[in-house]
Amino acid sequence: MSSRQSSAGSRLGRRNDPERREKIIDACQKVIVESGVTGTSHRKVATQAGVPLGAMTYYFDGMQDLLHSTFSRFATSISDDFERHMATATDKESACERVFERILQASSGDDDELILSHELYTLATRDASFRSITTQWMQRSRVALELHFDPLTARLLDAMIEGLTIHRALDSEAREPSEIKTAIARITKDSREGSLST
Amino acid sequence: MSSRQSSAGSRLGRRNDPERREKIIDACQKVIVESGVTGTSHRKVATQAGVPLGAMTYYFDGMQDLLHSTFSRFATSISDDFERHMATATDKESACERVFERILQASSGDDDELILSHELYTLATRDASFRSITTQWMQRSRVALELHFDPLTARLLDAMIEGLTIHRALDSEAREPSEIKTAIARITKDSREGSLST
DNA sequence: GACATTTGAGTACACTCGTACATATACTTT
DNA sequence: AAAGTATATGTACGAGTGTACTCAAATGTC
Numbered sequence: 001m002s003s004r005q006s007s008a009g010s011r012l013g014r015r016n017d018p019e020r021r022e023k024i025i026d027a028c029q030k031v032i033v034e035s036g037v038t039g040t041s042h043r044k045v046a047t048q049a050g051v052p053l054g055a056m057t058y059y060f061d062g063m064q065d066l067l068h069s070t071f072s073r074f075a076t077s078i079s080d081d082f083e084r085h086m087a088t089a090t091d092k093e094s095a096c097e098r099v100f101e102r103i104l105q106a107s108s109g110d111d112d113e114l115i116l117s118h119e120l121y122t123l124a125t126r127d128a129s130f131r132s133i134t135t136q137w138m139q140r141s142r143v144a145l146e147l148h149f150d151p152l153t154a155r156l157l158d159a160m161i162e163g164l165t166i167h168r169a170l171d172s173e174a175r176e177p178s179e180i181k182t183a184i185a186r187i188t189k190d191s192r193e194g195s196l197s198t
Numbered sequence: 199m200s201s202r203q204s205s206a207g208s209r210l211g212r213r214n215d216p217e218r219r220e221k222i223i224d225a226c227q228k229v230i231v232e233s234g235v236t237g238t239s240h241r242k243v244a245t246q247a248g249v250p251l252g253a254m255t256y257y258f259d260g261m262q263d264l265l266h267s268t269f270s271r272f273a274t275s276i277s278d279d280f281e282r283h284m285a286t287a288t289d290k291e292s293a294c295e296r297v298f299e300r301i302l303q304a305s306s307g308d309d310d311e312l313i314l315s316h317e318l319y320t321l322a323t324r325d326a327s328f329r330s331i332t333t334q335w336m337q338r339s340r341v342a343l344e345l346h347f348d349p350l351t352a353r354l355l356d357a358m359i360e361g362l363t364i365h366r367a368l369d370s371e372a373r374e375p376s377e378i379k380t381a382i383a384r385i386t387k388d389s390r391e392g393s394l395s396t
Numbered sequence: 397g398a399c400a401t402t403t404g405a406g407t408a409c410a411c412t413c414g415t416a417c418a419t420a421t422a423c424t425t426t
Numbered sequence: 427a428a429a430g431t432a433t434a435t436g437t438a439c440g441a442g443t444g445t446a447c448t449c450a451a452a453t454g455t456c
């Protein structure tokens with residue numbers, strides 16, 4: 001088969017087993033949850049995935065590529081869920097209810113999602129290629145919210161979701177779910193008059 | 199001087215030069231900003247601080263202690279600033295103005311504060327001793343806000359600050375400062391009626 | 397069945413790392 | 427001045443790292 005271009009170096013020969021690649025990403029995600037990006041190594045991931053060490057550099061072009069693939073899949077999956085979740089709302093009221101459920105679930109505590117988000121944000125603050133993952137994620141969140149809210153409100157809601165999730169997760173004492181409802185109510189209430197003077 | 203207790207092991211003999219300890223923490227903070235916690239090592243910090251490698255284990259009981267000291271000082275410093283900042287407000291209106299300034303400054307971009315916050319949050323999600331730093335930080339933020347707002351509004355404002363700061367910093371396109379004003383206005387507007395049913 | 401080529405595995409190398417520990421220096425007290 | 431002690435440094439060790447590169451196995455082709 002000489003028709004297959006085997007241009008030297010970066011673009012390696014066709015990799016055959018996508019299941020295996022996926023399994024490595026699964027393992028990588030698990031290792032990150034357990035040990036953080038800091039504690040993630042090819043060897044740990046290989047062991048977790050049950051594949052030989054050599055497979056790491058075979059399926060991925062190094063550590064950066066592995067992490068990028070992992071977080072990319074993670075963010076996409078969250079976005080998919082959120083889009084589906086918001087699409088089930090029929091009016092503004094039920095949309096608020098969906099947002100409420102989302103915050104409650106995300107801040108519930110022992111969820112891997114929170115850990116992975118923070119690890120990703122940390123990478124994103126320093127590295128542009130990871131920042132493009134978060135940017136796209138935020139973009140999709142807003143679009144999902146704009147199904148039911150005006151663009152400004154959607155942005156503010158999105159930020160509110162973020163802040164409440166983080167603070168509820170890192171807080172020492174448990175908070176009433178009702179505070180989430182209050183937050184949503186205040187943000188989504190159209191205030192035609194800007195009461196904040198300058 | 200036999201009166202000085204030199205109980206074995208963890209509590210080492212009195213360390214003499216607090217300036218040097220402080221200088222190491224300065225260096226550590228700088229290294230974290232540049233390379234992340236992941237890329238922080240005793241050797242890098244020592245080089246940055248201009249001290250010999252041995253000083254690392256002399257002034258700190260290992261890496262964890264160094265990181266903890268660094269983030270502890272960081273969070274305390276931020277809290278001090280924020281307290282002072284909020285204390286200059288005289289009424290609710292000027293308090294809102296202070297919050298606005300705070301968000302604008304924190305999300306301005308090339309600030310180390312953002313990077314360090316994320317690194318700290320990431321550690322806090324996994325390690326309780328770092329979580330106590332963030333918990334205390336949040337606690338002090340709220341108290342500062344409660345000088346001018348009721349407790350619930352203070353909590354929501356605090357979360358809003360967090361969310362807006364993160365999203366504005368990670369966003370690809372610049373946002374109007376006016377959106378911050380709108381957010382603050384909506385959160386701080388007393389809504390006696392909860393418009394969200396259920 | 398023999399050959400060619402893709403696909404995968406094992407291993408070795410050249411690092412960097414945290415930390416313990418044996419010295420060295422500076423200071424205090426006699 | 428001598429002795430003793432607190433303070434600080436240089437260094438060496440064992441462990442763990444990413445990745446390149448050499449083989450082996452499997453697959454497809456004639």
